Amino acid sequence: MALNEESNNTQQESKFTLSMNHDMEQQQISLDHQQAEEKEFDYSKRSQWLRAAVLGANDGLVSTASLMMGIGAVKKDIKVMILTGFAGLVAGACSMAIGEFVSVYSQLDIEIAQMKRDNKRRNKIQGDHEDEEEQNDLPNPAQAAAASALAFSVGAIVPLLAASFIRDYKVRIGAVVAAVTIALMVFGWLGAVLGKAPAIKSSARVLFGGWLAMAITYGLTKLIGSSGL
DSSP states (O other), rough: OOOHHHHHHHHHHHHHHHHHHHHHHHHHHHHHHHHHHHHHHHHHHHHHHHHHHHHHHHHHHHHHHHHHHHHHOOOOOOOHHHHHHEEEEEEHHHHHHEHHHHHHHHHHHHHHHHHHHHHHHHHHHSOOOHHHHHHHHHHOOOOOOOOOOOOOEHHHHHHHHHHHHSSHHHHHHHHHHHHHHHHHHHHHHHHHHTTOHHHHHHHHOOOOOHHHHHHHHHHHHHHHHHEEE
């Protein structure tokens, strides 16, 4: 009898130990899964910011280069071309910053209002409760505005640097087109990598779009300038 009782106790202890180990393994798996989801979420948020920065830089590159090509179609003076590009850089960066600030501030107001409604419902059920993590995840309008202005400026500085030190008109135009072409391919590749899209097709689309914008601006400005309007 004593042996049977001891055997039963041993089996029960063994089952209890196995159960505890199984529960601990399940908790560890759940924790690892949660950490993986948090890392994936953080990467997703980061990639969205980076992709927006690449698009902003591409916008600055194409718009400033097109503006310089347009004024270069009717004015061969290097000073006029550089001043036009610089004015485009400042105006575009300010426009991007203001637009992004207003847009993100509107999003912030909506999220705060939604958070207040959620907290009211939660407080009725659980009592007073404030989620600091939710407040930390709220968008920052000033940060978004600064990032947009910086990204635009980085793209816009490329054609300005390409044209700044070349006096000869034809060489200067060629240098701007060459520098913009390389930058468009790089920005297209970065956008494809961050968006997990085919790199060659994405780079080709961005390159063709930039060339088209510069060609249209150059052609129409040349046409209007030669007509004497």
